Amino acid sequence: MRLPDVERGDTLRSRTLIRIISAVSGIRLPDAARVAFYHKGFVGPMFGAWTQAAMRGPSEWSIGERELMAAMVAHWNSCTFCIGAHRAIAVRGTDPQTVNACLADYRTAPIPERLRATLSFLETMTREPDKLDATHAQAAFSAGTSQAQLVDAAAVAAIFNIVTRYADALDFTIPTEEEFDKAAGMMLKRGYS
Template sequence: MLFGIIKLFSGYPLPDAAKIVFYRPGFYGNPAKNFTHRALRGPSAWSVGERELMAAYISGMNACTFCVKAHSAVSTKAYDNATIVDQVLADLNTAAIDAPLKATLTMLGKLTRENSINAADVRAVLDAGVSSQQIEDALAICFAFNVTNRLADAFGFFVPSDKAFEAGASYLLKRGYA
């Protein structure tokens, strides 16, 4: 009934990503939702746009269409600039972003692809001007989206229209994930 009410008021069905948090909320739903909210909206030196871009980039590394579209839409709205998001997703090496973010995304990409990083990878990020707290924040996003991407693909999350993702992005920017 709740899902029907949400569709009635929003004009869009509740995304599968939101539905999954209702399944066994004490086991998966609430912990995952709270962790994701803290990672993407909690205190951080990273902006919301940067954190959402990290989520989109990690999702792209995992070829998770639902999450790429969802978090690209949120990052684009947060930055008010689709070019940055499009450039990062097309080719991180040539994207017009600052060195700290590029170094961090490079590390997150390696962790996502290879399932490990080493001291030299972390040192490269620190040398680019990223604080150890920012690295910790980025790794939390990486963890959250490596889990979420796998769930999205395992459960075959429905990929709605770009217009639906834009509406969802507005909601997520206003209310977050909790």
């Protein structure tokens, strides 16, 4: 259900910022950013800081790998907006064919075993969270994933298990591939907070 205040902004300041950013970027400000302007208590500074830390903070995972994880969580949750948005960012730091192969089936994609095992952990975390246990973590560790990497990956999945649900609940508009690409460039420069 699209809320008019998410579309246009709920305050004069938000409306003005949405218009200015859209005009300067040359694209409609994506709904993910619009939500950040909607009632700060909904997706406010704390959520933005958590997302920024998980996606752009220090990590043994590259930005491209973390964006791929976000795209995979979106894929498992069938969130078209988030698949497009995070795929567009991931392909700027990871080979596009590899990203597409992961989205088709990460089990057969040409990726390192530690990433494959981590994606398996995240898939269980996303699709069957009550089945997630120490054996899933141990499988990732056995494949070469460090504890810090698994913690970072779990943070990415936790965030995007939230984001995908509100993206679909608020009926986010699906940008064109060109708009996703432009937004990806902005996200790489600006980050999430």
